[in-house]
Amino acid sequence: MSSADSGMSERVDDREPVRPGFVRLTASDRPGVAQPVPVRDIPPRPWPRIFASAMLILLVAVGAWEWRMRAEGLEAGDIDDGPSAWAEQRRRVDAGEASVVLVGDSRMLFDSDLDRYEALTGVRPIQLAIAGSNARPFLVELAEHSSFAGLVIVGIAHTTFFGPDAGLGRGALERYRFESPSVRASFQLHRALSHAFAFLDDRFRLSRLVHFLDDDWRDGVRIGTAERLWKLGVTGDDRQTWLWPRIETDVRLRDHQRAAWGLGAGRKPPPIADAAIATAQRELHDAVATIRARGGEVVFLRPPSDPRFRVFEEQQMPRAQAWDALLAAGGVMGLHSDDDPVMHALVPPEYSHLSRACATVYTDAYVRALALRTPRVALRSDAPAPLTAADCDMPPADLASSATATAL
Amino acid sequence: MVFNSLTFVVFFACVLALHSLPLPWTVRKANLLVASYLFYAAWNPPFVILLWISTVVDWWAAKKLVSVQGANARRAWMLLSVVANLGMLAYFKYGEFLMENFAALMAGLGVAWQPPQLDIVLPVGISFYTFATMSYTLDVYLRRAAPARNFLDYALFVTFFPHLVAGPILRPTELVPQFESPRRADANQLCFGLALMTIGLFQKVVLADGFLAAPVEKVYDGAKIPGVLDAWVATLAFGGQIFCDFAGYSTTAIGAAMCLGFAMPDNFRFPYAAIGFSDFWRRWHITLSAWLRDYLYIPLGGNRHGPARTYFALLATMLLGGLWHGASWTFVVWGGLHGSYLAGERFLRARYAHLRPSAAQAFALGVLTFLLVHVAWVFFRAHTFGGAWRVLAGMFAANAGAVPVLPAIEIVTTVIIVTGIVAAHAFMRARTLESVLATVPAPVLSGAWALLAFAIVIEQGSGNAFIYFQF
Numbered sequence: 001m002s003s004a005d006s007g008m009s010e011r012v013d014d015r016e017p018v019r020p021g022f023v024r025l026t027a028s029d030r031p032g033v034a035q036p037v038p039v040r041d042i043p044p045r046p047w048p049r050i051f052a053s054a055m056l057i058l059l060v061a062v063g064a065w066e067w068r069m070r071a072e073g074l075e076a077g078d079i080d081d082g083p084s085a086w087a088e089q090r091r092r093v094d095a096g097e098a099s100v101v102l103v104g105d106s107r108m109l110f111d112s113d114l115d116r117y118e119a120l121t122g123v124r125p126i127q128l129a130i131a132g133s134n135a136r137p138f139l140v141e142l143a144e145h146s147s148f149a150g151l152v153i154v155g156i157a158h159t160t161f162f163g164p165d166a167g168l169g170r171g172a173l174e175r176y177r178f179e180s181p182s183v184r185a186s187f188q189l190h191r192a193l194s195h196a197f198a199f200l201d202d203r204f205r206l207s208r209l210v211h212f213l214d215d216d217w218r219d220g221v222r223i224g225t226a227e228r229l230w231k232l233g234v235t236g237d238d239r240q241t242w243l244w245p246r247i248e249t250d251v252r253l254r255d256h257q258r259a260a261w262g263l264g265a266g267r268k269p270p271p272i273a274d275a276a277i278a279t280a281q282r283e284l285h286d287a288v289a290t291i292r293a294r295g296g297e298v299v300f301l302r303p304p305s306d307p308r309f310r311v312f313e314e315q316q317m318p319r320a321q322a323w324d325a326l327l328a329a330g331g332v333m334g335l336h337s338d339d340d341p342v343m344h345a346l347v348p349p350e351y352s353h354l355s356r357a358c359a360t361v362y363t364d365a366y367v368r369a370l371a372l373r374t375p376r377v378a379l380r381s382d383a384p385a386p387l388t389a390a391d392c393d394m395p396p397a398d399l400a401s402s403a404t405a406t407a408l
Numbered sequence: 409m410v411f412n413s414l415t416f417v418v419f420f421a422c423v424l425a426l427h428s429l430p431l432p433w434t435v436r437k438a439n440l441l442v443a444s445y446l447f448y449a450a451w452n453p454p455f456v457i458l459l460w461i462s463t464v465v466d467w468w469a470a471k472k473l474v475s476v477q478g479a480n481a482r483r484a485w486m487l488l489s490v491v492a493n494l495g496m497l498a499y500f501k502y503g504e505f506l507m508e509n510f511a512a513l514m515a516g517l518g519v520a521w522q523p524p525q526l527d528i529v530l531p532v533g534i535s536f537y538t539f540a541t542m543s544y545t546l547d548v549y550l551r552r553a554a555p556a557r558n559f560l561d562y563a564l565f566v567t568f569f570p571h572l573v574a575g576p577i578l579r580p581t582e583l584v585p586q587f588e589s590p591r592r593a594d595a596n597q598l599c600f601g602l603a604l605m606t607i608g609l610f611q612k613v614v615l616a617d618g619f620l621a622a623p624v625e626k627v628y629d630g631a632k633i634p635g636v637l638d639a640w641v642a643t644l645a646f647g648g649q650i651f652c653d654f655a656g657y658s659t660t661a662i663g664a665a666m667c668l669g670f671a672m673p674d675n676f677r678f679p680y681a682a683i684g685f686s687d688f689w690r691r692w693h694i695t696l697s698a699w700l701r702d703y704l705y706i707p708l709g710g711n712r713h714g715p716a717r718t719y720f721a722l723l724a725t726m727l728l729g730g731l732w733h734g735a736s737w738t739f740v741v742w743g744g745l746h747g748s749y750l751a752g753e754r755f756l757r758a759r760y761a762h763l764r765p766s767a768a769q770a771f772a773l774g775v776l777t778f779l780l781v782h783v784a785w786v787f788f789r790a791h792t793f794g795g796a797w798r799v800l801a802g803m804f805a806a807n808a809g810a811v812p813v814l815p816a817i818e819i820v821t822t823v824i825i826v827t828g829i830v831a832a833h834a835f836m837r838a839r840t841l842e843s844v845l846a847t848v849p850a851p852v853l854s855g856a857w858a859l860l861a862f863a864i865v866i867e868q869g870s871g872n873a874f875i876y877f878q879f
Contacts, residue, residue, distance in 0.1 A: 032701075048595045065866055180451050185418075
């Protein structure tokens with residue numbers, strides 16, 4: 001077929017009659033016969049020139065958009081965490097690439113600094129925590145479907161462990177169980193492009209930007225937390241995730257993010273059913289037993305939250321009933337941020353997740369605390385000096401150089 | 409592999425480059441065949457075997473249909489093809505559905521029987537390629553077409569990646585002859601093909617996935633009880649979503665084939681401007697409705713044996729057409745509704761044959777068609793009858809405990825997009841896209857093309873599968 005063959009005409013085939021109301025016949029007009037080879041028209045326009053002009057305009061527009069998105073605080077190298085990124089890390093566990101695995105919800109994800117962990121111990125953990133999820137199904141999955149025999153550090157945000165399922169992490173488990181070659185290749189391509197283009201960010205898609213215009217306009221419809229969150233994190237290649245720096249520096253965004261948690265909006269914390277608590281405790285006990293049986297160990301972390309948020313959390317479920325009872329049921333050791341002066345002094349800017357600098361301080365604190373309590377964590381002889389809450393004020397680059405200088 | 413993925417961008421660039429090399433035509437066809445298998449295997453490699461089975465069985469059956477003597481022998485080879493294809497379809501698509509219904513039937517008879525957990529994975533596009541291969545043997549059996557001259561051309565007809573997993577459902581006579589002589593797109597075809605792909609991907613990535621999917625999911629999959637506004641907005645959004653999703657796929661497929669120098673038939677002709685249901689089915693999923701007409705409705709008697717037989721053939725065709733879309737009774741009801749619409753229209757046309765509707769009456773009939781099509785969409789989208797009744801009750805103000813469900817922004821965007829779609833369909837009702845584009849100044853086309861491409865780029869997309877992949 002060529003444009004010359006088609007005669008640049010409106011009709012497909014001049015041999016065929018035109019049915020009223022139709023300008024091109026289709027199979028619907030030819031009942032009970034062999035359908036002929038279709039002939040498609042090419043509108044008589046200068047298509048190569050149109051294409052070249054369109055691509056030029058597109059290039060300029062994308063360039064302008066990239067500039068605008070960088071001005072919004074997006075950065076190249078943020079791979080946009082998702083199921084494929086998680087599945088890739090989970091496969092590293094199967095490949096025996098690490099002796100420490102982090103499991104948990106968004107606090108574990110945002111509040112752990114893998115670089116700091118590695119600098120202190122010489123081991124780089126695999127980050128399997130997922131925002132908006134529940135650590136329990138992932139711990140159970142790790143116990144039942146892997147041969148991992150190292151240290152599992154489980155981070156929980158008060159009551160998330162009692163949730164009914166994996167929450168927003170559901171897709172990650174499914175993706176790990178089956179990831180088509182096409183999806184896997186697309187993820188690799190997307191990651192490569194993300195290192196060049198900052199605008200590739202799921203939270204800044206056109207449709208999401210339009211939806212962000214809605215400030216609960218309609219009575220009776222409150223946009224959910226997951227949709228309301230503008231952007232919370234920045235994720236690197238091995239899922240090292242930080243709080244988005246603009247949350248720390250932009251008061252409007254920080255207040256927006258705080259509002260998303262629903263504090264002060266008369267929100268009543270939903271109670272946790274006894275049956276859910278019992279199920280969580282039983283599953284934890286079984287998972288810990290399975291991991292220990294093959295030589296592994298499980299410890300728990302409770303990252304810090306804002307004092308106002310702590311009140312809200314305690315209203316929902318007192319610590320004795322949640323944290324303490326859980327550790328007892330699982331027979332595991334845990335570090336609660338309320339119990340450690342350094343950890344307790346760290347205040348998340350948007351109530352729930354630590355700033356990038358504070359995440360380094362928190363990681364430093366929990367690694368040192370774990371090193372005192374379990375032989376699974378050992379500090380290197382050339383480990384950097386301890387950090388304090390005061391180091392939260394230091395920009396990340398200065399923090400790294402300071403630590404290095406101290407170590408030297 | 410889906411068209412709206414980065415993998416496809418790289419894949420298609422490689423295929424275009426290979427196809428443009430100065431290689432013998434047979435080698436270039438072999439390249440296309442291998443690329444098409446890769447396209448399919450990129451979803452789940454083992455299922456390529458099913459594609460091979462379907463291809464080989466129908467190739468041999470068609471050869472035997474030509475060489476054997478006697479009606480019975482010919483019928484036997486035709487049946488072998490039909491049974492092999494429908495057997496695969498029955499197992500993979502309807503296996504669990506049949507088991508569940510058999511168990512329910514047994515329970516109704518007082519026999520307690522628990523069906524085994526089969527966990528059957530539905531191969532992508534099986535409904536499409538089995539219909540394409542069946543049309544090959546059926547056309548040869550009905551002496552409408554001769555078998556392909558060589559296996560490569562035939563295998564490429566079955567597997568050609570633009571139509572493989574979600575149509576348009578091609579007939580062998582539409583595509584096999586195109587493989588007989590060398591084809592390569594010229595610059596105009598290549599660029600216009602890319603323009604069509606941009607339009608298709610805009611429909612899918614920006615409109616269907618970006619803006620219309622969310623309100624549909626909130627109402628149809630959520631726990632809240634919708635009122636009139638939410639139920640109608642969600643259903644209109646679904647009407648827009650499924651059109652943009654599937655017509656977007658077809659447009660992209662047609663564009664991809666054009667870039668390689670091949671022509672594929674129209675699958676959609678601005679269906680929301682239809683006046684009446686027979687008009688709707690001449691505009692919606694044309695290649696499926698024509699397939700069902702030629703290989704089901706006409707063999708069932710069509711309109712050749714009196715009104716009663718005609719109504720039976722119509723209803724049976726639409727019920728099975730509904731079931732083709734999915735292994736659920738909700739799809740059967742959707743097909744039944746459309747069968748009833750068509751039968752009602754046929755009855756009224758016969759009863760009032762002398763009437764010629766005025767423009768205002770035609771407009772009113774068009775609105776009625778649009779609304780009834782959307783009432784039927786409720787059963788297509790809802791996963792259960794309970795869910796369908798909940799939405800239907802909302803649409804007709806019969807939900808006592810209704811609460812607001814959709815954010816205002818989703819109502820606004822849905823109304824804007826659906827109004828735009830309907831207005832575009834009304835304007836294009838008796839036109840083709842090509843005839844309209846031929847009148848648009850080149851700078852406007854450049855700007856519009858860049859705008860659509862820019863919207864796709866900044867919407868980014870998440871590689872969501874097309875809705876019709878599951879069918």
